[in-house]
Amino acid sequence: MEDLRYLIGRFQPPSQPTSEDRRRHLDELDQAPATLREAIQGLGPGQLETPYREGGWTVRQVVHHVADSHLNGFVRFRLALTEEQPTIKPYAPDRWAELADSRTAELELSLTLLDSLHRRWVMLLRSLGEDD
Numbered sequence: 001m002e003d004l005r006y007l008i009g010r011f012q013p014p015s016q017p018t019s020e021d022r023r024r025h026l027d028e029l030d031q032a033p034a035t036l037r038e039a040i041q042g043l044g045p046g047q048l049e050t051p052y053r054e055g056g057w058t059v060r061q062v063v064h065h066v067a068d069s070h071l072n073g074f075v076r077f078r079l080a081l082t083e084e085q086p087t088i089k090p091y092a093p094d095r096w097a098e099l100a101d102s103r104t105a106e107l108e109l110s111l112t113l114l115d116s117l118h119r120r121w122v123m124l125l126r127s128l129g130e131d132d
Contacts, residue, residue, distance in 0.1 A: 030122045033114040036066060040107065048107070057097050064102040065093055067110035067117075074121050 014021060040048075040063060048060045057065065072091060079086035096102060101109075 026122055026125055029118060029125070032070075033111060033118050036063065036114065037111055058103075060104075060107065061097045061102050063107050064105060064110045065097055067113045068096050068102075069093065070114060070117055070121075074117055077121070077124070 040059065043059060049058050051058055052062060068091075076086075076088050079088065
């Protein structure tokens with residue numbers, strides 16, 4: 001693999017998204033917190049402090065990054081829905097990953113945040129319907 005930033009490859013949008021694609025993506029978003037919980041279940045302390053690649057974040061940092069990233073995405077989405085000209089503030093995920101909470105906090109804090117956040121986000125997205 002040449003570019004380790006894209007472990008599963010670059011995003012390739014479908015040429016013509018369908019209603020079934022939308023339903024499937026919403027279901028995946030709904031299940032994402034449980035999928036993440038399952039992926040890290042049973043990992044020991046040493047494994048949580050292991051980088052996923054050379055020079056990369058630890059498993060702990062990745063879990064906290066997912067919560068940070070999804071929280072930012074949720075807020076950005078709400079701003080886009082409610083403001084005429086929303087300002088989408090960027091953030092520096094690499095710098096956030098180095099903060100003390102990202103390096104040391106128990107994973108349950110971010111997992112619980114993701115559970116609630118995804119319930120709200122999916123509820124909002126499903127309320128929009130196909131034509132919104």
